[in-house]
Amino acid sequence: MKIGMMSFAHMHAYSYADGLKDISGVELVGIFDDDRARGLKATEQYHTKYVANQSDFLKTEMDAVIICSENNRHKEMVLKAAAAKKHILVEKPIATTVEDAKEMIRACEENGVILQVAYPVRFNNPIQQLKQMIDDGELGEIVAFRTTNRGQNPGGWFIDKEQSGGGAVLDHTVHMVDIMRWYSGEEVCEVHGIVDSYFHNIDIDDAGILTLEFDNGITATHDASWSKFNAYPTWGDITIEVIGTKQTVHVDALKEHYRMYIGGTKPLKHVPFGNNMDVDLVKDFVACVEQNKNPSITGYDGLKSLEVALAAYESSEKNKAIRL
Amino acid sequence: MANVIIADPDMLKFDNQIYGQEAVVLSNLHKVKYGENNIYVPSSLLADVQEKENSNIYFELENYPFFEKAREIIGAQNKPKGVFRYRRITKTDKDESLLVEDIAVITALFGDPKSAYAKRTDNHVKPYHVIVTLNFGNGTMAHVEYTLANKNQIELEWNGIEQILEFNSDEMRPLISEDNKTTSLSLKIQAASILNKSYPVDQKLLVNLEKCRKLLKDGVNR
Numbered sequence: 199m200k201i202g203m204m205s206f207a208h209m210h211a212y213s214y215a216d217g218l219k220d221i222s223g224v225e226l227v228g229i230f231d232d233d234r235a236r237g238l239k240a241t242e243q244y245h246t247k248y249v250a251n252q253s254d255f256l257k258t259e260m261d262a263v264i265i266c267s268e269n270n271r272h273k274e275m276v277l278k279a280a281a282a283k284k285h286i287l288v289e290k291p292i293a294t295t296v297e298d299a300k301e302m303i304r305a306c307e308e309n310g311v312i313l314q315v316a317y318p319v320r321f322n323n324p325i326q327q328l329k330q331m332i333d334d335g336e337l338g339e340i341v342a343f344r345t346t347n348r349g350q351n352p353g354g355w356f357i358d359k360e361q362s363g364g365g366a367v368l369d370h371t372v373h374m375v376d377i378m379r380w381y382s383g384e385e386v387c388e389v390h391g392i393v394d395s396y397f398h399n400i401d402i403d404d405a406g407i408l409t410l411e412f413d414n415g416i417t418a419t420h421d422a423s424w425s426k427f428n429a430y431p432t433w434g435d436i437t438i439e440v441i442g443t444k445q446t447v448h449v450d451a452l453k454e455h456y457r458m459y460i461g462g463t464k465p466l467k468h469v470p471f472g473n474n475m476d477v478d479l480v481k482d483f484v485a486c487v488e489q490n491k492n493p494s495i496t497g498y499d500g501l502k503s504l505e506v507a508l509a510a511y512e513s514s515e516k517n518k519a520i521r522l
Numbered sequence: 523m524a525n526v527i528i529a530d531p532d533m534l535k536f537d538n539q540i541y542g543q544e545a546v547v548l549s550n551l552h553k554v555k556y557g558e559n560n561i562y563v564p565s566s567l568l569a570d571v572q573e574k575e576n577s578n579i580y581f582e583l584e585n586y587p588f589f590e591k592a593r594e595i596i597g598a599q600n601k602p603k604g605v606f607r608y609r610r611i612t613k614t615d616k617d618e619s620l621l622v623e624d625i626a627v628i629t630a631l632f633g634d635p636k637s638a639y640a641k642r643t644d645n646h647v648k649p650y651h652v653i654v655t656l657n658f659g660n661g662t663m664a665h666v667e668y669t670l671a672n673k674n675q676i677e678l679e680w681n682g683i684e685q686i687l688e689f690n691s692d693e694m695r696p697l698i699s700e701d702n703k704t705t706s707l708s709l710k711i712q713a714a715s716i717l718n719k720s721y722p723v724d725q726k727l728l729v730n731l732e733k734c735r736k737l738l739k740d741g742v743n744r
Contacts, residue, residue, distance in 0.1 A: 396661035
């Protein structure tokens with residue numbers, strides 16, 4: 199299978215490209231990137247060819263593309279890739295507006311190509327283990343969720359609202375809303391959010407807390423921020439607690455690690471040894487394309503989680519809960 | 523007058539003799555002889571106190587050493603900015619009184635919230651879960667969560683600017699037994715602390731607790 203990569207603006211592009219290298223029968227046939235220097239560097243790193251023009255790139259013989267551009271460019275790239283009949287794995291969030299997300303989904307349907315949204319947390323083994331427990335009825339009915347996704351300020355275009363569409367709340371809400379939807383099979387019907395900025399003196403949000411209600415009455419909290427700083431032993435966290443009528447289970451997705459103490463400015467560091475969820479996400483996408491099956495994470499999944507994140511901003515601005 | 527502390531003996535550290543101040547610990551408020559003693563009662567039993575004079579109320583959270591330390595660190599900042607997350611799981615409670623007193627303690631640390639929003643699960647379904655979102659303004663926001671379930675546990679997190687505090691009573695256990703049923707030492711209180719951090723049952727206290735109860739019922743939107 200031949201796969202191309204469109205933009206390395208998002209740092210996940212590197213781990214996805216690493217994942218492609220590990221899959222037999224898959225060839226990374228080329229890289230398109232508006233940032234020529236970044237594209238050429240990636241091309242050298244992954245031993246493939248650089249194409250400076252997007253239209254020319256999409257004429258390349260290949261089955262699928264992985265899009266890791268700035269968030270506001272997802273739409274343009276997805277529409278063009280879909281028109282060129284390429285299957286698509288797009289980095290999250292799917293888009294910066296609900297309307298764009300819907301247009302992207304529609305374009306992929308009309309062109310008969312797969313649109314998968316990159317939510318690698320679904321491939322984290324502890325997260326999958328809890329999914330299995332829920333499906334097996336070990337937790338009983340779900341009463342509530344408690345989730346966190348907090349990391350460091352990525353800087354660059356992430357803190358430019360025009361390009362990112364939002365800060366930490368957009369960046370770090372969609373993953374866990376997707377997991378809650380996946381676990382419960384329910385949709386969020388109400389969003390209350392407080393969104394603020396005070397960790398980094400930047401013109402975009404870097405912290406938010408969300409309170410959610412699902413259609414069937416499940417309640418949830420979510421803490422999204424770029425509150426971690428360099429001295430913290432790891433880049434951040436991904437946690438979920440599911441409160442069920444039979445039992446409550448807490449998952450720390452990054453718990454599989456050594457605590458490593460070393461000299462220097464960062465004396466404690468977490469060294470992970472759990473599965474690489476980015477790589478497993480890419481393997482799943484390749485399998486979907488190969489077998490021509492529906493993607494495990496659809497454009498609709500991307501749309502629904504985006505709606506929640508955007509509603510948190512609206513809630514904070516209007517100081518009231520938003521019904522979806 | 524003798525000091526009489528009403529408490530679950532399992533939640534007290536082993537120090538009945540406290541710095542020369544002798545206190546008697548009773549588990550049942552009904553055994554107390556009013557008028558002869560200074561009485562120290564958890565706020566959850568406030569409604570059962572028959573005589574307000576010489577009666578004092580204490581808040582569990584305020585007496586835990588881990589919270590005292592958090593208050594010291596967070597309170598050291600002039601205007602603390604950050605995200606405060608607090609979660610209590612409790613085996614027993616009456617009318618959310620533990621949640622009310624936790625809110626009283628937390629608002630004493632951060633001030634009156636500009637807005638508050640509470641969400642509850644169906645109280646006919648167990649476990650019962652309550653989420654309280656608090657916006658204190660000036661860059662401080664909080665989630666307070668309360669679950670009525672089959673264990674006692676407290677988690678506290680403060681994500682401030684270049685300062686992170688993390689506490690989980692299930693993890694901060696100096697003593698680990700095979701069945702894990704021993705009460706975490708982190709959730710035990712010194713009797714001396716109760717004597718020092720209690721409030722007379724007066725109008726000021728009653729008004730404050732009523733304010734917290736109303737916040738949980740109606741929310742706040744200023």
